[in-house]
Amino acid sequence: MQMIGCFLSHLLWLKVKMSLVGIGFLSCIHQFVTDRHGLTIISDRHPGIIQAVRQSTMESGVAHRFCIRHLRDNFKKTYKNVNLVELMYRASQRTMISEFEETMRRIEFMNPEAWGRLNRVRKEQWTLCHDGGRRWGAMTTNKSECMNNVLKGARGLPITALIQQTFYRVNDFFVARRESGQMTTSSFMPRLNAKLMDSERECQQMRILWYSLERFGVHDRWNNPYDVELKEIASCECNVPKLYHHPCSHVMVACMAIRVSYKDYVSKWYTTESYCLTYVPEFLPVRQKGFCPPMNLTLQPPDERRKKGRPRNTRRRMAMDERADHFWF
Numbered sequence: 001m002q003m004i005g006c007f008l009s010h011l012l013w014l015k016v017k018m019s020l021v022g023i024g025f026l027s028c029i030h031q032f033v034t035d036r037h038g039l040t041i042i043s044d045r046h047p048g049i050i051q052a053v054r055q056s057t058m059e060s061g062v063a064h065r066f067c068i069r070h071l072r073d074n075f076k077k078t079y080k081n082v083n084l085v086e087l088m089y090r091a092s093q094r095t096m097i098s099e100f101e102e103t104m105r106r107i108e109f110m111n112p113e114a115w116g117r118l119n120r121v122r123k124e125q126w127t128l129c130h131d132g133g134r135r136w137g138a139m140t141t142n143k144s145e146c147m148n149n150v151l152k153g154a155r156g157l158p159i160t161a162l163i164q165q166t167f168y169r170v171n172d173f174f175v176a177r178r179e180s181g182q183m184t185t186s187s188f189m190p191r192l193n194a195k196l197m198d199s200e201r202e203c204q205q206m207r208i209l210w211y212s213l214e215r216f217g218v219h220d221r222w223n224n225p226y227d228v229e230l231k232e233i234a235s236c237e238c239n240v241p242k243l244y245h246h247p248c249s250h251v252m253v254a255c256m257a258i259r260v261s262y263k264d265y266v267s268k269w270y271t272t273e274s275y276c277l278t279y280v281p282e283f284l285p286v287r288q289k290g291f292c293p294p295m296n297l298t299l300q301p302p303d304e305r306r307k308k309g310r311p312r313n314t315r316r317r318m319a320m321d322e323r324a325d326h327f328w329f
């Protein structure tokens with residue numbers, strides 16, 4: 001069985017062995033992985049997963065999104081034109097609907113059949129600008145793929161060694177993150193801090209027009225206007241606050257103008273406190289065999305006999321298995 005779920009607030013990246021997929025798939029996740037509501041599942045476009053999630057999500061309000069790398073790999077197999085694939089990838093990453101539509105017009109001009117094919121996929125499932133903030137900006141299943149690195153080497157071992165390796169490596173993973181969380185003194189973890197600092201620097205080249213105490217027009221350094229509203233939640237025409245749940249540089253400019261901290265508009269899930277809470281659960285040491293309570297259990301060998309020789313690897317290698325520097329984007 002292979003099933004990896006990673007969490008950042010309400011996101012769930014799935015790498016699922018297909019035998020697990022079926023009716024009741026989501027109820028198994030709710031039962032064994034998390035009981036949170038409003039989950040978003042990011043997966044590839046395997047028909048089995050699509051059908052299972054569709055059947056399971058009717059009542060639970062779960063959103064299903066596609067991994068854009070898987071989508072792009074499939075698109076690349078049919079359409080060999082590098083520029084067309086690049087445009088498709090760009091269309092998926094656009095945060096503004098006007099920019100997305102402009103990119104789609106270019107795709108239609110270049111290849112009407114590819115344009116028609118993309119239009120048959122529901123926009124909220126593959127484009128960031130139509131996502132409504134359910135992805136938190138995550139376009140791929142990379143977070144679950146990165147668990148492969150954590151568990152590297154913990155395969156092809158005798159069962160006891162395999163369980164021990166998995167246990168100790170996941171424990172190390174938690175300990176390292178617990179330590180880095182404790183050493184962080186800022187309100188947010190370094191990665192988001194750096195992003196916010198970049199946006200703060202951009203603010204210096206912007207102009208602001210006041211329309212009211214809540215509504216502003218912000219012009220960036222290229223004189224592009226953005227409509228900004230600061231209410232209970234911040235909104236901006238660039239769509240970044242809604243999609244990523246943290247303020248863009250335009251919102252920051254407006255916050256500075258009315259002397260409000262832009263940090264108030266950063267989601268609580270980005271705080272160092274939330275990060276630390278993720279890794280609070282501790283693993284208990286495994287006791288020596290002699291200290292374990294006796295069990296009246298006789299383990300039977302498996303019914304199947306393993307065939308001679310090395311088992312054939314049936315995993316299909318995709319572009320994402322290649323080294324990162326082989327990508328052209």
Ligand SMILES: [Zn+2]
Binds near residue numbers: 226238240241249250
């Ligand atoms: Zn903005």
